[in-house]
Amino acid sequence: MHPIVHHPVVKKLSDLFEDADLTRRLASTLASFGPHDGVCLRIDAVVCTSNSLEPKITTKNDHSLPLAWLSVENNRTLTTTPSQAAFLNAPVSGHGYSVTSQSTSKDVLENPRHKTVSGLRPSKSSAIAVATEDPESDSDADTESRLRPSNVRIEPSVRQFHSDTRFPQRKKPTKDAAVPTLQPSSTDKFIAGIWRQVHSPVTLSVSFPDRRPEFSLGTGVSQAVFRAINGLCKKYYDQSRSSRALEIVVQAYWVECYEARIASIRLEFPSYTNAEARVAALKEACNTLTWHEKELRNKMAVWRGYKEIKDSGGWASLIFAGSGIYRVCKYRIGFDNGLMSRLRHIASSLEVAADTLHPGWRDLLRVVSQNGPCRYSGHPHEWVTLYTGPALPLKTTYPHLKLPNGFNYQFVNDCVIDHSVFGGDDPRRGQEIDPDICQLCKEQQTDDVISNHCSCFSALFGGVRYPPPVQLYHTASGKNNGVIARCEFDRGTAIAEFVGLVTQGIEGLDVMMGGSPERPYQVFQGQVGNFTRFINHSCRPNSQFQKFYWRGIERILVVSRGVTAESEITVDYSDSYWGKLKKNCLCGETSCRFAHQAEA
Numbered sequence: 001m002h003p004i005v006h007h008p009v010v011k012k013l014s015d016l017f018e019d020a021d022l023t024r025r026l027a028s029t030l031a032s033f034g035p036h037d038g039v040c041l042r043i044d045a046v047v048c049t050s051n052s053l054e055p056k057i058t059t060k061n062d063h064s065l066p067l068a069w070l071s072v073e074n075n076r077t078l079t080t081t082p083s084q085a086a087f088l089n090a091p092v093s094g095h096g097y098s099v100t101s102q103s104t105s106k107d108v109l110e111n112p113r114h115k116t117v118s119g120l121r122p123s124k125s126s127a128i129a130v131a132t133e134d135p136e137s138d139s140d141a142d143t144e145s146r147l148r149p150s151n152v153r154i155e156p157s158v159r160q161f162h163s164d165t166r167f168p169q170r171k172k173p174t175k176d177a178a179v180p181t182l183q184p185s186s187t188d189k190f191i192a193g194i195w196r197q198v199h200s201p202v203t204l205s206v207s208f209p210d211r212r213p214e215f216s217l218g219t220g221v222s223q224a225v226f227r228a229i230n231g232l233c234k235k236y237y238d239q240s241r242s243s244r245a246l247e248i249v250v251q252a253y254w255v256e257c258y259e260a261r262i263a264s265i266r267l268e269f270p271s272y273t274n275a276e277a278r279v280a281a282l283k284e285a286c287n288t289l290t291w292h293e294k295e296l297r298n299k300m301a302v303w304r305g306y307k308e309i310k311d312s313g314g315w316a317s318l319i320f321a322g323s324g325i326y327r328v329c330k331y332r333i334g335f336d337n338g339l340m341s342r343l344r345h346i347a348s349s350l351e352v353a354a355d356t357l358h359p360g361w362r363d364l365l366r367v368v369s370q371n372g373p374c375r376y377s378g379h380p381h382e383w384v385t386l387y388t389g390p391a392l393p394l395k396t397t398y399p400h401l402k403l404p405n406g407f408n409y410q411f412v413n414d415c416v417i418d419h420s421v422f423g424g425d426d427p428r429r430g431q432e433i434d435p436d437i438c439q440l441c442k443e444q445q446t447d448d449v450i451s452n453h454c455s456c457f458s459a460l461f462g463g464v465r466y467p468p469p470v471q472l473y474h475t476a477s478g479k480n481n482g483v484i485a486r487c488e489f490d491r492g493t494a495i496a497e498f499v500g501l502v503t504q505g506i507e508g509l510d511v512m513m514g515g516s517p518e519r520p521y522q523v524f525q526g527q528v529g530n531f532t533r534f535i536n537h538s539c540r541p542n543s544q545f546q547k548f549y550w551r552g553i554e555r556i557l558v559v560s561r562g563v564t565a566e567s568e569i570t571v572d573y574s575d576s577y578w579g580k581l582k583k584n585c586l587c588g589e590t591s592c593r594f595a596h597q598a599e600a
């Protein structure tokens with residue numbers, strides 16, 4: 001049989017793909033080659049987007065990436081360039097699978113931008129902050145005239161939000177370079193990275209072999225169990241590219257096993273000192289891992305970091321940490337009590353996001369028998385997160401309202417039209433508006449991500465939509481629930497659409513007014529809607545309501561005026577709203593306009 005079949009790399013590949021048949025199939029393929037054909041094995045990877053894993057074979061648009069050439073003649077080595085392998089006479093021209101990828105981000109960034117109907121411009125993308133201000137767009141009068149309430153004639157008893165709230169004069173960002181700006185620290189970036197990853201469509205599914213060793217530290221760690229965890233550690237270290245999260249989980253757990261093994265050795269050999277027991281455990285590990293002691297010690301230092309992060313932020317913080325975690329743990333960047341206490345604070349909130357957005361994530365922990373049941377189920381916003389402990393079901397947080405049937409709220413992604421009021425009509429449809437052209441940028445709008453050219457609020461319309469990195473939380477200031485941003489939202493970025501029942505004729509309850517004086521409508525969030533229902537008021541808000549037409553339909557958006565991570569998202573409810581609310585404003589701002597509202 002051809003010697004390449006027994007090559008260790010081939011063995012590794014078959015382990016990697018868990019395909020015991022690989023060598024047999026390789027052997028039968030090689031049977032067609034002659035002894036002087038200079039056979040080598042080319043190892044390719046195919047680059048594609050995760051949402052297009054159904055590859056199309058193309059010849060023109062080849063995204064295959066030759067990684068290495070393996071030759072038996074070349075003293076069993078892998079080469080990384082075709083020139084190194086040239087003597088083998090091996091075919092190096094690319095052919096293989098590729099996926100058609102749509103690349104609009106460049107176009108998106110280069111598209112010209114136009115002024116919005118209010119003081120905010122749409123952000124170029126969620127990653128790029130709008131650095132400049134339009135000098136003419138900031139005066140209250142100007143803003144007001146452009147945002148004049150559409151249906152100001154209605155004078156009902158309802159407390160109305162208006163998407164055209166008069167905002168207090170905004171301070172222009174200073175251009176003075178001498179004024180220091182607060183940059184996010186490495187810890188901020190690390191934690192934001194975890195939140196971003198958990199709110200991304202990352203796929204974490206794994207398949208394990210049927211027979212796996214069972215682990216339990218309760219009864220001590222025998223040499224056999226320690227050998228098994230060492231074996232696992234080696235396996236996932238070797239497979240790190242394909243299962244990075246698994247690797248980190250195993251390594252963090254290895255540290256626990258190692259400590260438990262030391263304790264067990266001390267019981268087995270009572271004459272051993274702690275240092276001797278450590279060395280003995282280390283030697284055992286090195287035997288299976290086939291690493292030198294020094295090598296293992298170096299790696300262990302990083303793995304200890306993983307364990308510390310897991311101990312503070314829970315397994316979810318480790319699994320969703322992304323690739324930055326290695327650097328953080330290797331160089332221990334910002335690795336202090338500050339990081340650990342922040343991780344402890346977000347641990348249960350992170351679990352809410354992980355359980356509700358990635359219900360299968362705990363399967364990864366099966367690799368070390370640490371998987372438990374899902375704690376939080378349902379919609380991510382059916383949970384109110386707390387700094388002090390596990391999240392509470394949203395339903396249980398309104399006892400003060402004394403509602404006869406309890407608090408019931410159905411989360412929906414899009415507005416629901418009250419057909420009993422409007423028949424088959426959608427009152428949000430703009431009259432004499434071209435539904436294909438954006439009113440702001442004048443570019444073409446379509447729901448098809450590829451042909452859409454309007455990137456005004458691409459996080460919500462015409463782009464790929466991810467769950468926004470926000471959660472409900474219990475405010476400390478007495479406002480009951482509120483909405484907390486887990487990542488920053490650049491100024492001009494849409495956070496969400498104000499979604500609810502599109503209706504008319506609601507009296508005495510909170511509604512958002514929309515439409516025109518001729519065709520008014522209300523958006524009522526009493527029973528259905530999204531998290532915007534829980535956004536509180538501030539007299540110095542970090543967000544604002546803003547109208548926007550998408551495909552000819554008026555949408556009311558919550559747009560960031562610069563929201564920092566871990567801050568409460570707030571809007572200005574407007575004077576007319578507070579005029580009908582017999583409560584004191586608890587926003588706590590020095591410029592608060594309604595602090596003594598109830599006494600007035």
Ligand SMILES: C[S@@+](CC[C@H](N)C(=O)[O-])C[C@H]1O[C@@H](n2cnc3c(N)ncnc32)[C@H](O)[C@@H]1O
Nearest residue numbers: 479480481533534535536537538584585586587
């Ligand atoms: C749309 S809800 C906001 C979510 C609400 N906090 C909750 O727990 O459901 C609006 C109500 O929240 C309360 N609220 C919002 N902002 C407030 C503020 N700055 N001060 C006091 N109460 C506020 C008022 O009772 C108001 O009528």
